Amino acid sequence: MKTNFDLWALVLAAVALIALPFLASGYVIYIVNLLMIYIVLALGLHIVIGETGQFALAHAAFYGIGIYVAGILNNTLHLNFVISIIVAGIVTAAIGYILGALAIRMRDIYLALSTFAFGEAMQWVFLNWTDVTNGSNGYQISPAQFFGFQLTSDLRAYPFVVICAALLLALAVWLSRSQLGSAFRAVRESDVAAQAMGVNANVIKRVAFMLSAAYAGMAGGLYTTFSSFIHPESLGFWTTILILIMIVVGGIGSVRGAVVGALIFGLISELLRQVLSFQEIIYGLILIGFMMFAPRGLFSGQRRRPNPPRRDASASGPTTAKEQP
Amino acid sequence: MSFADIWLFLQQGVLSGLVTGSIYALLAVAVVIVFKATDVPNFAQGEIFMVGGYVALFLILVLNWHYALVIPATLLMVAVICAFFQRVVMERVIRAKGVEVQLVIATLGLSYVLKGAVRQTGLGDAPRSLPSLIQPDTVIIGQAVLTRLDLMILFTALAVMAGLYFLFNHTRIGKAMRAVGMNPKAAQIVGVSLVRIRMAVWALAGLISAISAILITPKILITPDIGHIAILAFAAAIVGGITSIPGAIVGGFIIGIAENLVGLFVSTNAIVVAPFLAILIVLIVRPQGILGGKVQVKKV
Numbered sequence: 252m253k254t255n256f257d258l259w260a261l262v263l264a265a266v267a268l269i270a271l272p273f274l275a276s277g278y279v280i281y282i283v284n285l286l287m288i289y290i291v292l293a294l295g296l297h298i299v300i301g302e303t304g305q306f307a308l309a310h311a312a313f314y315g316i317g318i319y320v321a322g323i324l325n326n327t328l329h330l331n332f333v334i335s336i337i338v339a340g341i342v343t344a345a346i347g348y349i350l351g352a353l354a355i356r357m358r359d360i361y362l363a364l365s366t367f368a369f370g371e372a373m374q375w376v377f378l379n380w381t382d383v384t385n386g387s388n389g390y391q392i393s394p395a396q397f398f399g400f401q402l403t404s405d406l407r408a409y410p411f412v413v414i415c416a417a418l419l420l421a422l423a424v425w426l427s428r429s430q431l432g433s434a435f436r437a438v439r440e441s442d443v444a445a446q447a448m449g450v451n452a453n454v455i456k457r458v459a460f461m462l463s464a465a466y467a468g469m470a471g472g473l474y475t476t477f478s479s480f481i482h483p484e485s486l487g488f489w490t491t492i493l494i495l496i497m498i499v500v501g502g503i504g505s506v507r508g509a510v511v512g513a514l515i516f517g518l519i520s521e522l523l524r525q526v527l528s529f530q531e532i533i534y535g536l537i538l539i540g541f542m543m544f545a546p547r548g549l550f551s552g553q554r555r556r557p558n559p560p561r562r563d564a565s566a567s568g569p570t571t572a573k574e575q576p
Numbered sequence: 577m578s579f580a581d582i583w584l585f586l587q588q589g590v591l592s593g594l595v596t597g598s599i600y601a602l603l604a605v606a607v608v609i610v611f612k613a614t615d616v617p618n619f620a621q622g623e624i625f626m627v628g629g630y631v632a633l634f635l636i637l638v639l640n641w642h643y644a645l646v647i648p649a650t651l652l653m654v655a656v657i658c659a660f661f662q663r664v665v666m667e668r669v670i671r672a673k674g675v676e677v678q679l680v681i682a683t684l685g686l687s688y689v690l691k692g693a694v695r696q697t698g699l700g701d702a703p704r705s706l707p708s709l710i711q712p713d714t715v716i717i718g719q720a721v722l723t724r725l726d727l728m729i730l731f732t733a734l735a736v737m738a739g740l741y742f743l744f745n746h747t748r749i750g751k752a753m754r755a756v757g758m759n760p761k762a763a764q765i766v767g768v769s770l771v772r773i774r775m776a777v778w779a780l781a782g783l784i785s786a787i788s789a790i791l792i793t794p795k796i797l798i799t800p801d802i803g804h805i806a807i808l809a810f811a812a813a814i815v816g817g818i819t820s821i822p823g824a825i826v827g828g829f830i831i832g833i834a835e836n837l838v839g840l841f842v843s844t845n846a847i848v849v850a851p852f853l854a855i856l857i858v859l860i861v862r863p864q865g866i867l868g869g870k871v872q873v874k875k876v
Contacts, residue, residue: 306677353860360617361859364814368855371807375849492684499681531692538685543668546678 257507268413272406281405282521284477287416288470289517290510293497294423295466297509301498302432303459304439306363308491309350312373313343313464315486317471319377319384322392325475332395332402336415336472340465347464351457370488377483389482392475408477415473419466424506426462435459439504493520500541502548511549588720589837595726597832598733602788603809604816604824605740606781612757612819613777614666616679620687622806624782628654628789629798630694633704643709651786658782659775661686666778667771687803694800703797706790729791736787737825743780744821753777757819808835811851815858817865826866830854 271283292314299307317339324335350369354362377384384390395402402408426432434455437445442452474481493516501512519537523530541548603625610618618624632650635641641649669682694700713724743750755763756773764770796802812831816823831851838850858865 300677357859360611360818361814361864363617364810364818365856365859368811368852368859372849372852372856375852379845495677496681496684499677503677528692528695531688531695533692535685535688535690535692538688539665539682542678542682542685543665543672546669546672 272409277405280409281477282518284405284409284412285521286514286517287412288474289494289497289513291416291419291466291470291473292494293501293509293513294419294506295463295470296491296494297498297504297506298423298426298435298466299459299463300495301504301509302427302435302439303456305354305456305459306360307350307354307366307460307463308363308488308495309366309370309373310463310467310494311486311488311490312370313347313467314471314474314490315373315377315481315483316343316346317468318392318474318481318486319390319471320468321472321475322390322481323383325395326391326393329393329396332397332411332472332476335395335475336469339472340469343468343471344461344465347467348457348461350464351460354460355453355456367488367491370491374483374487377486384483387483389480392479392481394479395476402476405477411476412473415469419469420506420510423466423509427506431455431458436504496538498548500538500548502550505548505550508548508550584719585840586837587718589840590833591717591720591722592726593833593836594829595722595730595832596835597812597829598730599788599792599828600805600808600812600831601825601828602733602736602784603806604812604828605737605821606784606788607806607809607813608816608818608821608824609753609757609777610781611813613753614662614679614774615676616666616683617810617818618683618781619680619806620661620683620690621781621785621809622803623687623690624654624658625785625789625805626798626800626803627657627690627694628782628786629706629793629802630697630699630800631786632706632790632793633699633798634697636706637699637704647790650790651783654786654789655779655782658785659779662778663771663775666774691800691803700800703799705795705797706793708794725795729795732787732791736784740784740821749773749776753780808851811855814855814865817867820865820867823865823867 268283272280275283292310295313296307296310299305320342321332321335321339324330324338325332330338350366354365357365378387380386395408397411400407402411427435434445434450437448437450438452438455438459442456445455446452494513497512497516498509499512500516501508501510519534520530523533603621606624607618607621610616610621628650631653632646635646635649636643665682665686666679669678672678708725710724710728715722715724715727744754745751752763752768752773753776755766755768756770756777760770763773808831809828812827813824814827815830816825816827831854834850834854835847839847
């Protein structure tokens with residue numbers, strides 16, 4: 252049944268995406284481009300949080316690094332945008348690998364907070380490294396190139412954005428079904444057990460960090476193909492949280508959930524942009540409501556244990572052990 | 577910079593740091609007690625603090641109440657909001673088998689609702705601050721200059737900390753809170769009501785936040801975005817080890833002093849990033865924080 256759902260969803264999405272440029276105006280195309288970016292970002296966070304269970308909250312920082320790297324390449328070298336995106340992905344992957352290597356010393360809340368700290372520090376760098384990022388004035392990105400073709404408008408960038416997002420989606424699905432995906436989930440369920448089964452948990456975590464960062468970086472690269480401006484203000488913790496909300500409401504651990512969550516919350520956050528106070532109240536109520544009445548999200552990809560063990564250091568070991576069947 | 581200057585800056589930085597640090601310490605304690613009792617890093621902490629400030633502002637500026645009434649009314653209101661949220665929302669999420677991430681997102685939801693609600697009142701349109709209770713005379717300690725308000729903040733905060741020490745060590749409810757933090761199942765077996773204690777802990781966290789808000793609001797201007805201050809409270813809690821109350825207090829003072837020293841010696845621009853560097857360094861060197869216990873590996 253799920254396969255049927257996927258098939259129909261894909262067919263519908265393909266038809267809609269092909270028909271869209273003939274029907275819709277520039278603003279709608281812009282929104283769809285943005286939604287594609289959100290999907291890629293959500294897939295990236297899905298890999299590290301949904302699949303591997305590592306609470307990394309520096310996603311917006313990698314997204315930002317991707318945007319600046321690709322933007323600088325567009326502005327100075329006028330490279331083909333595909334190269335810019337790939338370079339952005341490689342740079343963020345390298346930084347993600349290093350952060351992962353440091354962060355896997357920690358778990359749970361410590362991991363969440365140290366990556367959060369990294370994200371905040373990066374936002375500060377974006378704001379204050381004025382020579383490169385133009386600081387708080389924001390950074391102008393010149394149109395991306397594709398074999399001499401200039402992606403000057405949302406509409407021109409649209410097919411490329413959609414194709415790239417589709418490729419990255421396919422890659423995420425393939426990853427999730429591959430042996431690496433199984434290793435990710437083994438580490439998520441218990442890194443000690445995974446270790447015992449011959450999975451090198453540390454390597455797997457670092458790879459997950461790296462892939463997640465690469466996805467965020469490529470999302471940043473894609474962003475530069477249709478947008479001409481970035482401000483560090485939009486690369487803070489709030490963006491990371493938005494992406495986290497997408498994958499949680501969609502259903503943690505499910506690729507479907509990440510995609511659907513990205514679509515829903517991408518749309519909501521764009522629609523409510525006009526009235527700040529209402530946006531905040533409605534947003535808050537949606538979050539609270541979802542967590543109260545559908546805490547596992549729309550598509551639950553992760554089977555819950557009957558009694559999630561407390562991971563508090565002060566909870567005694569034997570009690571925790573007994574809860575497991 | 578001569579040696580005399582450095583000495584002067586050092587005195588000023590440490591003393592000013594103790595004042596702001598005492599607020600961070602209180603907020604960090606609020607974060608820690610909620611985390612211990614419910615396993616949730618409360619991302620609405622900053623907004624709860626912000627609401628405390630705005631409730632007091634509303635009562636004073638709009639309703640013209642007297643301070644003697646405003647303080648208890650504010651404390652009560654914020655505590656009730658927090659207890660209500662825990663009882664109605666969080667318990668429901670817990671019952672629906674929500675785990676940490678769902679609970680955290682529910683607190684994020686609360687933070688947006690509170691922020692939006694305050695914006696709706698219109699009080700948040702301009703930065704405001706509370707009228708000061710006492711004369712803003714300056715006090716000179718060594719070579720450092722503080723105001724009497726600063727001293728009042730510091731000493732009230734210390735008194736609150738002493739009160740918390742008494743609560744957690746010499747009262748039944750305080751001990752029950754600690755028991756829930758250590759092992760909820762065992763606490764339940766000996767007759768502690770988890771629901772009630774978790775509610776009480778949230779109320780206490782709200783109370784502490786409201787006290788900090790009333791203390792600091794005469795000194796600073798607040799806006800609906802002041803909740804960012806919670807980042808510093810989290811930094812303090814992490815530096816101290818997220819499950820240790822004394823650690824949170826020490827961490828709060830460390831963050832406050834570090835912030836002031838960085839501001840005086842490096843640049844005011846670098847203040848923002850100092851706490852994050854502190855977190856990163858502490859977590860890399862000593863992942864469990866200064867006063868945190870041993871890191872435990874999850875058993876299979």
